[in-house]
Amino acid sequence: MKRKRFFIIPVFIPFGGCPEKCVFCDQRGITGEKGLPSVEDVSDTIEAHLSTWKGARPLRSEAAFYGGSFTALPLQTQISFLEAAHKYVLDGRLDCLRVSTRPDRISKEALDLLGRFKVETIELGVQTMSDEALKLSGRGHTRSHTVESVRLLKEMGFEVGLQLMPGLPGDTAESIQETTQEVISLAPDFVRVYPTLVLKGTALDDMYATGRYTPWTLEDMVKVCGQMQRQFNNAGIRVIRFGLQPTISLEASLVAGPYHPAFRDLLV
Numbered sequence: 716m717k718r719k720r721f722f723i724i725p726v727f728i729p730f731g732g733c734p735e736k737c738v739f740c741d742q743r744g745i746t747g748e749k750g751l752p753s754v755e756d757v758s759d760t761i762e763a764h765l766s767t768w769k770g771a772r773p774l775r776s777e778a779a780f781y782g783g784s785f786t787a788l789p790l791q792t793q794i795s796f797l798e799a800a801h802k803y804v805l806d807g808r809l810d811c812l813r814v815s816t817r818p819d820r821i822s823k824e825a826l827d828l829l830g831r832f833k834v835e836t837i838e839l840g841v842q843t844m845s846d847e848a849l850k851l852s853g854r855g856h857t858r859s860h861t862v863e864s865v866r867l868l869k870e871m872g873f874e875v876g877l878q879l880m881p882g883l884p885g886d887t888a889e890s891i892q893e894t895t896q897e898v899i900s901l902a903p904d905f906v907r908v909y910p911t912l913v914l915k916g917t918a919l920d921d922m923y924a925t926g927r928y929t930p931w932t933l934e935d936m937v938k939v940c941g942q943m944q945r946q947f948n949n950a951g952i953r954v955i956r957f958g959l960q961p962t963i964s965l966e967a968s969l970v971a972g973p974y975h976p977a978f979r980d981l982l983v
Contacts, residue, residue: 721774721775721776721777722764722768722775722776722777723776723777723778723779723813724760724761724764724765724776724777724778724779724809725760725779725781726752726757726760726761726778726779726780726781726796726800727752727781727782728751728752728780728781728782728783728785728788728796729750729751729782729783731751731782731783731784731785731788731792737852737853737854737918738851738852738853738884738917738918738919738922739852739880739883739911739912739913739914739917739918739919740914740917751783751792754795754796754798754799757778757796757799757800758799758802761778761799761800761803761809765803765808775810775811776808776809776810777809777810777811777812777813777835777836778800778803778809778812778813779812779813779814779815779836780796780800780812780813780814780815781815781838782815783815783816784815784816784817784820784840785814785815785816786814786816786817786820786821786822786825786829787816787817787820790828793828794828797812797828797829797832797834798832800812800832801832801833804832804833811833811834811835811836812829812832812833812834812835813834813835813836813837813838813874814829814834814836814837814838815837815838815839815840815878816837816838816839816840817839817840817855817856817860818839818840818841818856818860818861818863818864818865819855819856819857819860819864821837821839821860821863821864821867821868822867823867823871826867826868826871826873829873830871830873834873835873835874836873836874836875836876836904837868837873837874837875837876838875838876838877838878838907839861839864839865839868839875839876839877839878840878841861841877841878841879841898842854842878842879842880842883843879843880843881843883843886843890843891843894844858844861844893844894844897844898845858845883845885845886845890845893845894846858847885847890848883848884848885848886848890849883850885851883851884851885852883852884852885853918858897861877861901862901865877865901865903869902874904874905875903875904876903876904876905876906876907876955877898877901877903877905877906877907878906878907878908878909879894879898879906879907879908879909879943880908880909880910880911881894881908881910881911881931881936881939881940881943882910882911882930882931882936882972882973883911884919884922884927884928886911888935888939891939891943892939892942895942895943895946895947896946898952899946899947899950899952902950902952903952904952904953905952905953905954905955906947906952906953906954906955907954907955907956907957908940908943908954908956908957908958909956909958909959910931910936910940910957910958910972910973910974910978911930911931911972911973912930912959912969912970912971912972912973912974913928913930913969913970913971913972914965914968914969914970915968915969915970916968920970923970923971930971930972930973931972931973932973933973933974933975933981935973936973937973937978937981937982940957940978940982941982941983944957944982956979957978957979957982958974958975958977958978958979959974961976961977
């Protein structure tokens with residue numbers, strides 16, 4: 716089957732708006748970006764990617780703000796970034812925008828603003844539906860925030876994506892199974908699944924070094940993610956990513972955990 720053509724331009728805002736420093740997070744190491752982009756950087760990034768597109772127009776083209784909590788940024792920063800990207804929607808070179816944020820930073824007011832700038836897709840860093848694992852990971856939100864934010868997003872007509880991280884501190888095969896079932900009950904449009912890795916300089920790195928966290932083996936993570944994939948497929952929920960995108964900066968930051976550059980290919 717011929718794959719549909721979607722063209723997504725990533726604009727990274729590492730730690731942008733994040734009120735907490737999660738134990739697992741090293742956005743700068745993963746993305747290679749050192750801080751928030753300027754408005755000019757946003758435009759330059761979009762221009763650079765648009766210049767590479769060859770062939771037929773994709774079914775949908777978007778600019779996506781990743782790597783932080785977009786709706787937790789200062790309001791004027793949000794507006795400046797949205798204006799910089801939205802001009803490409805107005806001139807027809809992009810179809811829409813998307814943002815990534817936290818479940819506890821969703822409100823009707825925030826969504827009204829995003830809708831004005833043709834944001835159609837919102838991805839939530841849910842990570843897990845286990846309140847215990849969320850607490851141990853320093854996420855600063857609960858499963859109830861996720862349930863309520865997904866309800867509001869769907870009510871207001873946004874496409875909803877949920878990002879999950881099996882293998883967090885306190886996670887078990889049983890809690891991952893429970894998370895999968897709860898996520899299915901929320902009926903998102905798609906999910907991304909990023910097995911938990913230990914990265915240099917994170918709190919999880921210190922927890923691993925002092926014996927307070929044991930990373931999952933690749934074999935065990937492949938098994939549990941294979942189960943997740945089958946359940947999401949059976950529920951008609953797209954899994955658009957399994958595992959982090961392999962990059963030089965990621966592999967230089969990796970300390971331990973179930974990493975494989977083609978993780979999805981291992982699932983059965």
